[in-house]
Amino acid sequence: MEREFEKGYIKKGPWSSEEDEVLLEHVKKYGSRDWSSIRSKGLLPRTGKSCRLRWVNKLRPNLKTGCKFSAEEESVVIELQKQFGNKWAKIAACLEGRTDNDVKNFWSSRRKRLERTLARTPSPPFKQQKNKGKDMLILNNNQVKVEKVPERGSNKLEENLTYPISYMGNKEVFNMINLSDLTKSNYQNIENDLNTVEVEVTPLHTVPSFESSSGYNFPLLPESQMDFSLFPECQNLVQEPFDSNFMDMFEQEKCSDCVWSQKLETKLPTLGLEGNSQSTNSNCFFKDFPTEIFEYFEDIST
């Protein structure tokens, strides 16, 4: 206890009610600022950062402490996360009585649940419907070949040209795009520089995926195996039946459940290409696939 009054001592860990009182008193007198002065005045052996955090997350008035996120709050978080990414403070600002920490905790436990759901039922991803995507081929050099793209307005991609892929999909829900949904409006600067063009797709037909902690977007289970009560926002997006034999396209033994689980453990599914352990992130799904994988897609669309 005497330690608390030693010079240079900084207390960490849980806050006592006495400390809370001191902090509240300070805020009452001086407002929610000058956090560092709490320590320099010898009021508490806590850093300014620690004091601010305690205030923001626990002592601030009108906080909804101890009550779970309502269904409405959940859908707001899901929607805003899709929109802004992991900008928890920004998202929390739209929810009365919730802190960025609350939102962050909500999201990460939701994500953990999602990852566990997948890990519990090892299952391969699924291939695109064979009758889909005939308008484009994904080539084995990270390029797409546009054979026919539906017209929307005056924008129409030239047919029988190849375009490089640098980015496809979006962060939250993504995969196995129905390529006929592409329009020129999704291509930016396509006339300018074919080497740097960004391909951005808003797929109408999607398969839910999750982003592992490594940032890798990974397809989820066929809907028959998914518990959509946990991920309601995914349910609407699944419009097509899945082909659960997708993995047959890859070498069976390397993609066994066992290996699949290992991939999850290592956070980096290599899809049977063990030597290739490049890192990847959610913004470059196809780009960071080993190029060999694209050979399989050629078959599908022909």
Place this chain on the structure above:
DNA sequence: AACGGAGTCAACCGCATTAAA
């Protein structure tokens, strides 16, 4: 009753940004 897995929550850390000197 003991144990382990899952879920929740509070608080820390490092880095980025902003404000003050």
Place this chain on the structure above:
DNA sequence: ATTTAATGCGGTTGACTCCGT
């Protein structure tokens, strides 16, 4: 204009509780 301190934010961790076996 530069440096330093304070603040803000996102990622992570560990303690705790709950629940099923």
